[in-house]
Amino acid sequence: MSKHLTTLQDRLAAWADGIREQAATMASGPEQDALLKKIAQADQATELYNWINSPELQPPK
Template identity: 40%
Template sequence: MQRRRFKHTKTFEERLAEEAMRFKEAAEKQPAGSHARELLLKRARQAETASHINRWLSSPEMQPPKALENLLSGQE
């Protein structure tokens, strides 16, 4: 079995941003408070979080998130 290759024309971050926008647009079409709307909004937040994590991991000066930094400094 041969693996199919796919060359992406957009960056990972751009694809995540587009996915988040698609989920938000789909959520707007659902009735307020519906389970489907909440799931779509959750997926949009997950895509945005993945984008932030990717940006953090790719940064040259990788720093831990402030919340984690505050937790670690409280333990010392």
């Protein structure tokens, strides 16, 4: 098991930023659409991670 110096949230954001830059240089088409879908998935994963780790989240009673 490896230890990361950055959080999952930071790694997802950095990866999504790189993909956004790559998608911005591409012409519209299926390849760009696939990259945009990956960005949306990374954004959803970040939102889920934030929700799971929020202090307001309470265990079921």
